[in-house]
Amino acid sequence: MNKKRVAVLISGRGSNMVALIEAAKAPDYPAEIVLVVSNVPDATGLARARQDGIATAVIDHRAFGKDREAFERALDEELQARGIDIVCLAGFMRLLTPWFVKRWSGRLLNIHPALLPQFKGLHTHRRALEARVERHGATVHFVVPEMDSGPIIVQDSVAVAKDDTEETLAARVLEVEHRIYPDALRLVAEGRVTLEVPGHS
Secondary structure: OOOEEEEEEEOOOOHHHHHHHHHHOOOOOOEEEEEEEEOOOOOHHHHHHHHOOOEEEEOOHHHHOOOHHHHHHHHHHHHHHOOOOEEEEOOOOOOOOHHHHHHOOOOEEEEEOOOOOOOOOOOHHHHHHHOOOOEEEEEEEEOOOOOOOOOEEEEEEEEOOOOOOHHHHHHHHHHHHHHHHHHHHHHHHOOOOOOOOOOOO
């Protein structure tokens, strides 16, 4: 099987990265995690990736000042040099510019801790509780230039309990994240879900 080469971008512990790494150990999984990149030099997820023998790279965004595109060009160079097919964002705390997003269009995935299009942006669990929604969950979607707005690949949810706190709800949603991200990557790696790019037939 010709496995897709995947890079995971992190800024912290990378718990979703771990879920992808573990899933990709299955012989029939259509993708392999070959690179983990962090914009934070001491992100704990880097050590976890190295434990599994996965190449890591640090591209510290602070070295580029306010020039976001210069940071992304360095990131893009690293991805191209490693022959990356698909990029998965896993707690990567940088907003990507349209230049990078378009360059990786259809091959750039993100996971968001809410049932998009609900609760785009930050503090999703708190906002879900304040809105008194009955269900809350997570979404894996293709990345487009507008934040948290790309086509949905996989979604799943949990019931919100009356006594839920941000922490208890976040913990249950994280379990959903760890389950659906590998499923979504499988669908994209196998070509079963694709992003319709305008102007391309």
